[in-house]
Amino acid sequence: MPQIEQWAIFEQAFAGPTEGNPFVDVTLTARFSYKHRVVETDGFYDGNGTYRIRCMPDTPGEWTYITQSNVTALDSLTGSFTCTAPAATNHGPVGVHKTYHFAYADSTPYIQFGTTCYVWNHQGAAREQQTLATLKTAPFNKLRMCVFPKDYVYNQHEPEFYPFVGEPLTDWDFTRFDPAYFQHLEKLIGALRDLNIEADIILFHPYDRWGFSQMDAAADDRYLRYVVARLAPFRNVWWSMANEFDVMRAKTEADWDRFFRIVQESDPYQHLRSVHNCYTWYDHNKPWVTHASVQAYDVEHTDQWRERYRKPIVIDECRYEGNVPSMWGNITAQDMTRLFWEGTLRGGYVGHGETYLHPDDVLWWSHGGELHGASPARIAFLREIVGDLPLADYTPIASTAIIEPWHDYACLRRADDHFLVYFGRQQPGQAQFKLPESHAYRVTLIDTWAMTHTTLPDTYAGSFTLDLPGQPYIACSIEKI
């Protein structure tokens, strides 16, 4: 009997018909069972007469399956496998934890440090390998990427693969997928999984010259079901309905609602679901949205967005470190770092991107490749500091609750045990703290740009004035002794 690690993928291939259009003519589903529990899954046609069913088992033990199909050769096929304990680095898929946070299925906290390489999957094998090598030592544990190729500034070349068959650019057959396209995509998602990086899969986007952003509803829905059937068994998948959904003129709000529902009803594992905006935010209060994925530069409002949605806030795009002409892509490394600290200490999770002009137009934000900026090292430093904290036990508070007099510094509090304050661009030479009188505290000054931390020799309690470096980008960690 096959042995499948928990939260890995069990897959079974079957030979079936090739005549007609197997993508639309043949139905294939499978019921996977563990004891009395049944997991209903969609199979899919993978070309060349091969049909596949997949399952991501979530419980160790004996699993069985039985198929259903409108084709006799594929119907009522049965099998079984043994689900084994996960490897030490495999914590399962990520879900929402304590309203505003994330955790892996095994309860390990997941502190999101995202980055973006929109179409690294369309840059050829050498660049893909380079991207994976970069990610291996980068501080990121989530990557946003598109299914469809991208037509945009610095992104003009034709991709190696297309998702549909037909005449490129003139006469696609949206009823026939090209399995090679999706096999390639799966290979890369698997490679990310093996680096413990979540893949935030962007299902639609507006940067398009091929017509993939303007398919009709039947094609959209068929595409969504096909992608979910193939990719949902990857434990590291998140679903983003779109990038900048609000600038996709061919779609209405009803379309986005329907897409969410299709993904929700098709995904047996209920991976995280959101949608990313350009100008106008989607209503993340809708029940099928698991977390808010937002584009916003004013991350100092993250705590307000938490109140508004009562869900995790992921600022996937708050501008990118770089020097391209557009304002979304020419912030300094200092500012990218600031946005991470500010967003994190306001109770959210921030995403990185990098858009430095490159002689061959290889920009990390879209192509992957190498990182050139100075913020990733600082993001790694932030991750060292907060990455192992139980952030779900921390609450963003008004900094005036612990510091006099007027200001609005990003500030996290864990009961009376631990306070984290970030002074951002401001350069106070002093802070006048008013901590609980009843405890003694140890204070660590953190230079978030120089990446140093200095624990002060004294202990502190109640009201006291602390000398600060009088430079921007300083944070302060105050821990109960």
Place this chain on the structure above:
Amino acid sequence: MPQIEQWAIFEQAFAGPTEGNPFVDVTLTARFSYKHRVVETDGFYDGNGTYRIRCMPDTPGEWTYITQSNVTALDSLTGSFTCTAPAATNHGPVGVHKTYHFAYADSTPYIQFGTTCYVWNHQGAAREQQTLATLKTAPFNKLRMCVFPKDYVYNQHEPEFYPFVGEPLTDWDFTRFDPAYFQHLEKLIGALRDLNIEADIILFHPYDRWGFSQMDAAADDRYLRYVVARLAPFRNVWWSMANEFDVMRAKTEADWDRFFRIVQESDPYQHLRSVHNCYTWYDHNKPWVTHASVQAYDVEHTDQWRERYRKPIVIDECRYEGNVPSMWGNITAQDMTRLFWEGTLRGGYVGHGETYLHPDDVLWWSHGGELHGASPARIAFLREIVGDLPLADYTPIASTAIIEPWHDYACLRRADDHFLVYFGRQQPGQAQFKLPESHAYRVTLIDTWAMTHTTLPDTYAGSFTLDLPGQPYIACSIEKI
């Protein structure tokens, strides 16, 4: 016959009664006439039996006056003087020019570069002289200052003078002014005038332990009329009804409206009038407001405020360069400089302040003294660049009108003749201009922090890509050849 320079002060003293309370018992006004024109002015009691009338003549030639009083000894007194042409550096009082701008009475543009020393008039003679010496070489042409002393952090000592007589802190006689207090104030306003610095006189403020912020309406109004009678003849006076009027709990909106009307009806010269907010803005659309004086950090919205009020926008307080604990007083020199560029190129006028911690609590923002920060040199550099431009002919525009693709850089345009763009904290390595095809332009790159400008050797027209330094704080001047 006395000779008085145009826009200087003609003053005549008269001996009068000392019995009773001359401040309330004696009325004294004077009609100054030039040909058939009459300027009605209020006289005032200056103590020791001395009464004074003043006039700021605005037209060269022969002027006469006649007094009116309820006291025979002061009534129907007449006299005359000759108003002579102004000195080269005397351009008269500042007024509104072309809706959003300022100009002196002789039509010379006045490009406001403000600073703040709230109570430099209460720091003793040595500090006052030091402040004046500093101002002599500083880039500022306006200074905000309070009439009343200030009780606030770093401002706890008793002032040398009080505006009223009586028992300090316990039993003021709000019906009797102390002339020495106002003589001292006038001396300093005159010293500012002699440095060509406008004095933005703050009539009320909330930082008070003496009760001056909580007088009754009769005392408030009497005070206003007395101050206006004394100070209005100074050509460099502006009226600010208050600093942070909205945190003065004893006053209502009706009070502020009344104060404006009293100043408006009492000031023969109609000096500029506004009021400065903390959180809530006064309605600067009200007819007696000549310009909006605002406290705001988001100066990138200046162009929107212009549309809202259709008046000049003066961002008197957008936080101060310094390192005090409060966020309003611990921005970097880079940020202070940025706020000047941003506000100016959005069509407004910005104010400086400095709040560096000091061993003797001498902070420029309140005490004057010396400047320690790095922004004044940069403000001087900005003033070099825009101080002689006819800014009233420039309009803030969306930067996308002349640069592709998406961004929101501060940008001023003078027809097709001159464009000024400021990239702020962003660090574009390129800008894709789309200028008129019909003209040739010369491009100057300006490093607003390093204070350098480099005129490029080429000429440009229409659409072109310009390489930029890829650093923050860069501006660009594009002039038709």
